[in-house]
Amino acid sequence: MASLRVRQILLEVLAIDQPDPPGLDGDTVWRRLCASVTLSVPVSGAGVALMTAAGHGGTLAVTEGPAEVMENLQRTLGEGPCLTAFHDRRPVLEHDLARAGQRWPGFAPAATASGIAAIFAFPLQIGAIRLGVLDLYRDTAGPLDSLQLAEALDYAAAATTILLDLQHEQPTDGLQSQLSDALDNHRVIHQATGIISVQASVGIDEALLLLRARAYADGRPLHELGQDVVARTVTFHPEDDHHE
Amino acid sequence: MSREQRLAEVFIELADTLVDNYDVIDLLHTLCERSVELLQADAAGLILADQRSELHVMASTSEEAKLLELFVLQADEGPCLDCYSTGEQVVNIDLDEVEARWPRFHAATAAVGFRSTHAIPLRLRGQVLGVLNLFCSDRVTLSDSDVALGQALCDIATVGLLQERTVRRGEVLAEQLQSALNTRILIEQAKGVLSERSRISVDDAFGLMRAHARRNHLQLGVVAAGLIDGTITAATLTAGP
Numbered sequence A: 001m002a003s004l005r006v007r008q009i010l011l012e013v014l015a016i017d018q019p020d021p022p023g024l025d026g027d028t029v030w031r032r033l034c035a036s037v038t039l040s041v042p043v044s045g046a047g048v049a050l051m052t053a054a055g056h057g058g059t060l061a062v063t064e065g066p067a068e069v070m071e072n073l074q075r076t077l078g079e080g081p082c083l084t085a086f087h088d089r090r091p092v093l094e095h096d097l098a099r100a101g102q103r104w105p106g107f108a109p110a111a112t113a114s115g116i117a118a119i120f121a122f123p124l125q126i127g128a129i130r131l132g133v134l135d136l137y138r139d140t141a142g143p144l145d146s147l148q149l150a151e152a153l154d155y156a157a158a159a160t161t162i163l164l165d166l167q168h169e170q171p172t173d174g175l176q177s178q179l180s181d182a183l184d185n186h187r188v189i190h191q192a193t194g195i196i197s198v199q200a201s202v203g204i205d206e207a208l209l210l211l212r213a214r215a216y217a218d219g220r221p222l223h224e225l226g227q228d229v230v231a232r233t234v235t236f237h238p239e240d241d242h243h244e
Numbered sequence B: 001m002s003r004e005q006r007l008a009e010v011f012i013e014l015a016d017t018l019v020d021n022y023d024v025i026d027l028l029h030t031l032c033e034r035s036v037e038l039l040q041a042d043a044a045g046l047i048l049a050d051q052r053s054e055l056h057v058m059a060s061t062s063e064e065a066k067l068l069e070l071f072v073l074q075a076d077e078g079p080c081l082d083c084y085s086t087g088e089q090v091v092n093i094d095l096d097e098v099e100a101r102w103p104r105f106h107a108a109t110a111a112v113g114f115r116s117t118h119a120i121p122l123r124l125r126g127q128v129l130g131v132l133n134l135f136c137s138d139r140v141t142l143s144d145s146d147v148a149l150g151q152a153l154c155d156i157a158t159v160g161l162l163q164e165r166t167v168r169r170g171e172v173l174a175e176q177l178q179s180a181l182n183t184r185i186l187i188e189q190a191k192g193v194l195s196e197r198s199r200i201s202v203d204d205a206f207g208l209m210r211a212h213a214r215r216n217h218l219q220l221g222v223v224a225a226g227l228i229d230g231t232i233t234a235a236t237l238t239a240g241p
Helices: A004-014 A026-040 A066-077 A081-088 A107-113 A146-167 A172-182 A187-199 A204-218 A222-230 B003-017 B024-038 B065-075 B079-086 B103-112 B144-162 B171-198 B202-215 B220-229 B234-238
Strands: A045-052 A055-062 A092-094 A118-126 A129-138 B043-049 B055-060 B090-094 B116-124 B127-136
Touching: A004 A026, A004 A146, A026 A045, A026 A055, A026 A129, A026 A146, A045 A066, A045 A081, A045 A146, A055 A066, A055 A081, A066 A081, A066 A107, A066 A129, A081 A092, A081 A118, A081 A129, A092 B171, A118 A146, A118 B171, A129 A146, A129 A204, A146 A204, A146 B171, A187 A204, A187 A222, A187 B171, A204 A222, B003 B024, B003 B144, B024 B043, B024 B055, B024 B127, B024 B144, B024 B171, B024 B202, B024 B220, B043 B065, B043 B079, B043 B171, B055 B065, B055 B079, B055 B127, B055 B171, B065 B079, B065 B103, B065 B127, B079 B090, B079 B116, B079 B127, B116 B144, B127 B144, B144 B171, B171 B202, B171 B220, B171 B234, B202 B220, B202 B234, B220 B234
Parallel strands: none
Antiparallel strands: A045 A055, A045 A129, A092 A118, A118 A129, B043 B055, B043 B127, B090 B116, B116 B127
């Protein structure tokens, strides 16, 4: 089930709770997300990095100051918490970077020198769909408590949803009606995504977007359509797609 | 084989599993299977809580939708939720007697034909990580030593979840939990891919993936990722050993 908090974050960052939602471009959305997360989680700065199979694929947004150093260092050195998080498909919570020299011999001392004491990196992923990383840093050492961690994870979930849509140039103003569906985590949805990727010969990320688009077009809950896909009463073979 | 011999065998199997590069999700599935066998149950599920205390089914003895639904609806009511909130064992629940207490849960269990249920917590230093939930087609009453055995199986699951040898302030546990949750999604996506490629059910797809992972000493997540990116073909799995 979708976390209510993730929905709130999306509404705030995409500004679609406003009476007249502005047409937002990607840059603005990412700047807002980075600014918002630093207010809600006790961290000094944040960055969102695009990731590709080859590694760091560019920085989407960073807050001012050391966050930029954090992203640039990882990009040039080819190592750091964000790359580890992406590679291992799990968050990297390093609450004392000064002691992490063995883990990242190039990154840790350089980042520490620029005032980064703790770093928390969250992969932006849905199973095999891997898009990027949300990096949070703080100028003092120490862990996030469980509520702060939950909040950071909800920002990562919101960022994943936005990134998936922006990557495929879905207009953000269409997101509102799909918000609850986009966060539905029922297992048939993931099974259906796998099935569609084979039927339509597309990547797993595009398969999820196809499923969501059809659910939206048909006005049906995502998991209900997912059930039909798993039961093969709905298929996504290119030749029998009458929806266009 | 006596029950004692079988018990010893199961614990040796589990101890053997907990070495090197073991697979958490496979371990949780094995625990579900063994708990059903040793505690006279017919179905089991292992449910973990995420950072927001939302409950996720990580492993179960069957992928049957009606069983999975029983775990899912306990987000709102049922022994699983009680066990998670209190950290106490909720065992020997006669399902004929819970209609007033948990109406939706009662109706759903009656539809599947279960008569009794147990919920045993996965605990770590006062924190409840999740619940092992067992269902029985007969009215089963566990003895104290049965309950202790069930708790021991849950404690093994907890150890398995920690994976790393040291847990610094819960950080590694949180990393591990998030990793397991994402792997679960990855596996579902791969089940879809394999079921479409090989024209089999998603349940059969999972069985094939698990068998392939065990045969080749691979983690389930690695097999799942390989099926999705095409580095492992469906034919490799369906061909068998």
